[in-house]
Amino acid sequence: MKPLARLLPVVALLVPGAAAARDVDLVTLPPRDGVQLTIYNAEDLTLVKETRAITFKKGSNKIQFSWANTLIDPTSVYFRPVEHDKEIEVADTTFPADRPQVLVWNVESKFEGQAAVEVSYFTSGISWSADYVMISDAGEEKASVDGYVTVVNRSGEDYEGAQVRLVVGTINLVEKIADLARRGHALKNGEKRMLRLEELKKSLDRAEADKGGIGGGLAFSVDAQGCPPAVVKEGLSEYFLFTVEGRQTVPNGWSRRMISFRAREVPFEVLYRQREHEYGEKPVRFYILANDKEHKMGESPLPDGVIRVFRDNGKGGLHFFTAESVKYIPIREKVELNVGEDNQVVYDRVVLDAARSNFLFSNPPDPEVVGWDEARTWQEEIRNYRGKAIRLEIRHVLEGDVEFGMEVPGLRLYDFRTVEYTLEIPGGATRKVPSKGTFRLGTAQKQERVRLVGP
Structure with missing residues (x-):
């Protein structure tokens, strides 16, 4: 069910005599042609990029953007023509005093006809988490490993058919601000926030340019050219950008769990450990997985998450061992899972x-x-x-x-x-x-x- 107050961009086609009645000839824009969500949990920020086809007339055009009942940051909203960008230009942006949570772009166009535009902004209230399921065979030699991503949308806006991208790692947004402070620039809180949003958008755009997780058949996968997700390192920052396969619809107030990868016949190591100072008097058993191609994994790093470990009991059922939180797992690194004591x-x-x-x-x-x-x-x-x-x-x-x-x-x-x-x-x-x-x-x-x- 759609929220009552949705994102409602409209275009006003100006005609002679329409200046006295601003709401005359307002035309609702067609549905989004595409939407992309880049979710960054660390800052509770999601970069949204929408593409729509707008019909322009030569001269002045007004485009209205509303964010009522959503968590969109109005200071981050940006309009960019994708087609005919040399002929279409935003003259200014106004915030009507009698229309709260609305802005209007005054656009000058030398082109007449339909053109694709991109509207981007940051919103809060969208988060993601990863989890994994490992099922060992009865002989504890090989396992199936499935990865999942759950996206939760509490932003106040529906997103239909969205491309979902996930930021894993840390983007250090304070470096630029600290650099300006060292140069003697006094920044107010509002200016600091705008600068942080600007730096975050630049970082995400750079990660996309470096082919960080574009395409591929898995959520955490190589790109179409066979390249692994790029490691973006900027000063104190190090992060990855992953793209979830296909298009996803995540209504406001809903969560959606999506498959990210499936690995089968994954060999793993079983190791017992006796460390009385850590685990007590009895030995404990560990399953050790290697995130590399030799062990049928290693397509990409794996984000933080929870791994639930089961073993086939040989009778058509499963025995549950543990649910263990794991930190980010780079390529060619191992993850050790404590599955408990073994009375044998x-x-x-x-x-x-x-x-x-x-x-x-x-x-x-x-x-x-x-x-x-x-x-x-x-x-x-x-x-x-x-x-x-x-x-x-x-x-x-x-x-x-x-x-x-x-x-x-x-x-x-x-x-x-x-x-x-x-x-x-x-x-x-x-x-x-x-x-x-x-x-x-x-x-x-x-x-x-x-x-x-x-x-």
Whole structure:
């Protein structure tokens, strides 16, 4: 259902004697020939570009534009002839005192006939979000991944058959303002806003010129020439522009969820992690997706969103694992999804032995033990009840001044106090791994660090 007060541009054809009655011969413009929405969530701004065919007469023409009951910013409204632009010129813009939320363009034309024009403006109240659905096969080897975009329109205006474009990233609109301030220009709040809108429009136009997400069969796709969406970098800015496939109708007050891409037979990695300081005592399982062509993804970066992860239960149904928020995923980057604990993988770590030596004492007359070395021996036992081999990545945080050693390949320091290593455990097998550490405690501790030594 159309809103009662819609965007209503009209053209007035001036005839002799019509000056005394401004509303005589007002003709409503034909429907939009096209409309494009470029939605920038970070500023709650959407750049709207409408194209319409207007019949001009030679001489003066008046074009009325109304934004009643909408969130259109009137300071951003711009009129531009697309055809016969050398013969059609806007002489001035007036805001009638007796007609709130209306402006009139006074257009001088040397051309008579129909010409395409573009009306552009910024509006608020339109937003978008991305979400994804991943469904693993029963063997946890390959998955289907579907991407979606939801556009919500609360702008007060209907947009029918619109091309929808999404800005992902950050456009730094304060750089130009800060540059003017450094040069001694004093800007009022209204001037700052107009300048921000102007800079945003320029940035979006530059992104379009760089082929950022034009064409293609997917919302987040390559363009018609096979080029990936361009990365636009301007000072502190870095953003992408994506185009949703086809034309979309988004009435005011409605939301519309659209498919953005479909990927099938996507290989992914299953990795178990044991990090008691992060996840607790039990190992947790991760699905790791790579956004690259080798893994049947990687057509473009993926925006922030929520990924819902399911697994085929082998009985015609699905098992839900998690819904996890993810940040922007560049091409050739990985996304790690925590799908929770697995009761078929059991991890235990016990202290087999502890001995103290090299005691340090305080000064007489009442000497006390103030420092010592403590040698500890651990044994880790991992029992894999699954029918296939697993990889378990282990991290231990060791407080103090520590020397640590064990016989595993790839033992390394993750940071100055954390050791990391990865174990392979065959299906249905148990693996036991011993390790040793010497802790310098009390006054024997000279620094906070872990040093790797031979076992």
